[in-house]
Amino acid sequence: MPPSNPHVALFVTCLVDLFRPSAGFAAVKLLQDAGCRVSVPQGQTCCGQPAYNSGDKSSAALLAAQTIRSLREYDFVVAPSGSCAAMIKCHYPDLLAGDPELSAQARVLAARIWELTQFLHDVMQFKPAAAGDEKITHLDSCSGLRELGVQAQPRALLPGRIIENGDGDVCCGFGGTFCVKYAGVSTAIADKKLDRLAATGAHTATGGDLGCLMHLAGRAARRGMPLQFRHVAEVLAGDNKTPGIAAEEK
Amino acid sequence: MQRRPSAFNANAAEALLDANLQAALGAAEAGFGVKRRKAIMGLPEFDALCDRAAAIKDHVLDHLDTYLERFEAQVFASGGMVHWCEDAEEARQTILALCRSVNARMVTKGKSMVTEEIGLNPFLEANNIRPVETDLGEYIIQLADEPPSHIIGPALHKTKDQVSDLFHTHHPALGFPDRLTEGEALVGEARSILRQQYLQADVGVTGANFLIAETGSTVIVTNEGNGDMTQIFPRMHIVLASIEKIVPTLEDAATLLRVLARSATGQEMSVYTTFSTGPKRRGDADGPEQFHVVLLDNGRSEILGGKQRDILRCIRCGACMNNCPVYLSAGGHAYGATYMGPMGSVLTPNLTSLKKSQALPFASSFCGRCEAVCPMRIPLPGLMRELRSDAHEQRLTPPRERLWLAAWAWLARRPALYHALSGFGMRALHLLARGAGRFAWLPLAGGWTRTRDFPAPQGESFMAQWARRAKTEP
Known part of the structure; x- marks a missing residue:
């Protein structure tokens, strides 16, 4: 039985907050449709992953502590990103291991945090109303796939609509600051992924992580490819009016 | 290509423009990937085997001194010698002294990454001893005067056509004037040339995939049999191995071998798995008169005691x-x-x-x-x-990156200020994009926009919109 009317905090993630609020509102709508009471704690900014992966553990730990404080009072915390959810679930306890009180809180939060599609499907057993029948192809982002095991959930939530693009466990080349620091390699990896996405014949590619999607959409636009990119939350929520990522406003 | 890690980005840029290299890498990706997956699917207990293999190595690392000493004693008991070398220079000098003790002019070599690590080939050449690589891939890159580009496929970066060119440049002088293009013919020609070398070599140098403490044996795996020829024909066999290659027993070696070939080439076993225990014994039909194991530390004991031990x-x-x-x-x-x-x-x-x-x-x-x-x-x-x-x-990262990181982290730790500033900034960026949805260029974002358009924000940030909404809908 799914929990009844749980109080859920949305951890928006910095990229959705700044670049694609429509994905955040889609996530809120989906959570409400699934029977959740949704709050958006104002004390949140970024989970600290950019600092953590750049080697700045002390900044990452400060941001982790801030994030933990802002997300304490909820039954569940949900993020529209596998990589931010994985940062909180898999890395906070280690990152804060030096502080027994904080690391205990980190473990509590680790048990409550979910990636959006995972939470909708595994916890709320939610079946979204069929929102269109356009065939799409879906991108499994690495952190969500390997650290959280997000793979079946988006497919179960979009039955019959996903055309697989092959080598689904291969990175798109984003990698956070990697995509700027090693732009050449990052772009070469993106091109391989884009060719596979295009080969599916789908016009829309979805994914659960905005970083990967912005990187691919930006490269696809530069190459003049007609492929459209959307956060999976938008497609699930039936939002087909908002222009795709990097697409021209109508 | 510059032979220093700090040139990674420049090297990578060069590599991405090299069509031959990209073709070779594409073929490797397809080949290795499929073969490994197939081999693992054929062994349902593969995961459990990996757990055991890792546990064996962890156990060895916990008791490395004990097993190394046991190994040394067993090598000695079987008539061989062990030489302990703290660093690359000591290992090079040890190997040189051993080669000189038999007046070696030519040395055949089995594939060994540790000999690459200590720069053995140029050192031997500088001392008038000619090293001849006998692994086909190593032979190819020795002709090309290049280092290995892969630990098990040293010439992985070369296409067949490049190998054909290379052979045709070097082989006519050895009595093979024709240009060959077919894979099998190329292999055959290299084999004919190498056959002569095995018999002329004074010393054979190999690496070791494993060192077995209980028997004092060293183990190599090859698919060409070149390792056997390298170590059996010359008078002296020198094994160069780093200290972490040790395993306690033959059975442990078998466990690791089952994991190794499947993970590497997708084979169940390599074609040849060769165990060497001491020199030729009385009554043996063949084998080296002398058997030496050069054990190299070169920083490994340091790693053993630190955070990177895994x-x-x-x-x-x-x-x-x-x-x-x-x-x-x-x-x-x-x-x-x-x-x-x-x-x-x-x-x-x-x-x-x-x-x-x-x-x-x-x-x-x-x-x-x-x-x-x-x-x-x-x-x-x-x-x-x-x-x-x-x-x-240690402040080794670029100062500009550190500055960005510090500024961003400072702001991100002040949620009210962060939301105010980012809310304003995103609105400004949105207006600047004039409905195009993206930027072809943005100041300070060259790392992104050189190869990608930068997606424009939709306008007001999510947090700003949410806060406004909360006010209007109490």
């Missing part, structure tokens, strides 16, 4: 690089070091200096595929992240 479980299967999107785009030479790919990005800073190689642990998207395929359960991204953290603490 990397010492590595059995050099190459699965991490075969599955690494960065390696498969940039190729092995881009890393500018002996070891490449994810294992190399961890090992190089540990064996050399983080200061000179800090670019390598950052050259990863942290996709985690290397960790997923590593049969020895080495947490490669975690180890790279640890090295990034050391680089940050």
Whole structure:
């Protein structure tokens, strides 16, 4: 039985907050449709992953502590990103291991945090109303796939609509600051992924992580490819009016 | 290609423009990937086997001194000698002295990454001893005067046409005037040439995949049989191995061998698995008169006592690089070091200096595929992240990046100010895009916009919109 009317905090993630609020509102709508009471704690900014992966553990730990404080009072915390959810679930306890009180809180939060599609499907057993029948192809982002095991959930939530693009466990080349620091390699990896996405014949590619999607959409636009990119939350929520990522406003 | 890790980006840029290299990497990706998956699907207990293999190595690392001494005693009991070398120079000098003791003019070599690590070939050449590589891949890159670009496929970066050219440049002088183009014919020609070398060599040098403490045996795996010829024909067999190659028993070696071949080439077993125990005994039909094992530390005891110890479980299967999107785009030479790919990005800073190689642990998207395929359960991204953290603490990372990071982290720790400023900034950026949805160029974002458009924000930030909504709908 799914929990009844749980109080859920949305951890928006910095990229959705700044670049694609429509994905955040889609996530809120989906959570409400699934029977959740949704709050958006104002004390949140970024989970600290950019600092953590750049080697700045002390900044990452400060941001982790801030994030933990802002997300304490909820039954569940949900993020529209596998990589931010994985940062909180898999890395906070280690990152804060030096502080027994904080690391205990980190473990509590680790048990409550979910990636959006995972939470909708595994916890709320939610079946979204069929929102269109356009065939799409879906991108499994690495952190969500390997650290959280997000793979079946988006497919179960979009039955019959996903055309697989092959080598689904291969990175798109984003990698956070990697995509700027090693732009050449990052772009070469993106091109391989884009060719596979295009080969599916789908016009829309979805994914659960905005970083990967912005990187691919930006490269696809530069190459003049007609492929459209959307956060999976938008497609699930039936939002087909908002222009795709990097697409021209109508 | 520059032979230094700090040139990774420049090397990678060069590699991405090299059509031959890209074709070779594409073929490797397809080949290795499919074969490994097939081999693993054929062995349902593969995961359990990996757990056992990793546990064996962990146990060895806990008791390394004990097993090394036991190994030494067993080598001695079987008539061989063990030489302990703290660093590359000591190992080179030891091998040179051994070669000179038999007046060696020519040395045949089996494939060995540790000989690359100590730079054995140029050192022997400088001392008038001619090293001849007998592994086909190593032979090819020796002709090309290039380092290996992959730990198990040293000439992986070469296409068949390039090999044909190379042979046609070098082989006419050896009595093979015709240009060959077919794979089989090329292999045949190399074999004919190498056959003569085996018989002329004074010393055979091989590496070791494993050293077995209980028997004093060294183990190599090859697919060409060249290792056997290298070590059986000459008067002296020198094995160069790093200290972490040790395993307690023959049975442990068997466990690791089952994991190794499947992870490396997707074979159940390599074609040849060769155990060497001491020199030729009375009554043996063949074998070397002398058997020497040169044990190399070269920084490993240092790693053993530190946070990066897990990397010492590595059995050099190459699965991490075969599955690494960065390696498969940039190729092995881009890393500018002996070891490449994810294992190399961890090992190089540990064996050399983080200061000179800090670019390598950052050259990863942290996709985690290397960790997923590593049969020895080495947490490669975690180890790279640890090295990034050391680089940050030692202020080795570029000052401009540190400044950005510090400024961003300062702001992100002040939620009210962060939301106010970012809310304003995103609205401004949105207006600046004038409905195009993206920027072809943005100040300070050249790293992104050189190859990609930068997606424009939709307008007001989510947090700003949510706060306004909360006010209007109490």
